[in-house]
Amino acid sequence: MAHPIPRNTRQKAAIRGVFEAHDRPLSPQEVLEFAQARVARLGIATVYRNLKSLVQEEWLTPVAMPGGAVLYEMAGKNHHHHFQCDRCHRVYEVKGCVPAVNRLGGSGFKVQRHEVILYGICAACRGRRRN
Amino acid sequence: MAHPIPRNTRQKAAIRGVFEAHDRPLSPQEVLEFAQARVARLGIATVYRNLKSLVQEEWLTPVAMPGGAVLYEMAGKNHHHHFQCDRCHRVYEVKGCVPAVNRLGGSGFKVQRHEVILYGICAACRGRRRN
């Protein structure tokens, strides 16, 4: 009720496995598709339920993208940012930062954190013709 | 039909006036509220219609924020970024940039543009107690 005793289900293990196999932020739909290769009849509701509980356990972190998509990535990573491919729309992690960005706010704003999103063409799409 | 002859309506003028009076990106709801001070019975559908046409005329530019909100600001500004206040959630323009951000992608990504969003507390909210 208030504190149900959690169980280890194949579904949740499959979802964790998907994040371990793909080192980039994933959408709920992507998680569903990848995890269905491991648990055939997996449903979208189960994906949402487990994403939520994995966030509560701090095993995942939500990544809100401009446009409204909310992706998830494994928690506990060092400070980093993201790159989104204009062609395939996949999002990748970009290591490093330019600390000077926090000074962009000048004196009028008390800046506490920041997001940087790069856009362009990813290596995979550059290699191919299209998509 | 294909090219209706546009007319200058009080509503559209009011909406333009709202953006000229507030030098920051505004949500459709904010536009509605501010513009209703000028045209009392203004409806939300008219706001959406005029936002769309002002974007087509390139008088406005959409600003997609993480979380899904799409705001609008006057077009033609110099390269800049945005600050969102964690308290009042208003978004402000931040002039300047750190060009080095485009190099964060390394050699794996062909970076064509970027977004920087700063978060913290705005001057107005710092002056007040709350909200």
Add this chain to the structure above:
DNA sequence: CGGCTCTTGAGATCGTTGTATCATTCTTAC
């Protein structure tokens, strides 16, 4: 194994945002 109860799967439902409809009002040209 047996059973308690947590979790799942399928679909219905919700909430939000933006669009379509259509009678009415307003702008513009003459």
Add this chain to the structure above:
DNA sequence: GTAAGAATGATACAACGATCTCAAGAGCCG
């Protein structure tokens, strides 16, 4: 001023993502 038709306002509707319901299935403990 008048008429043609573009724009408005009120509301219904659509689209989408996410959540809820509940019977059925499965994990865990003894």
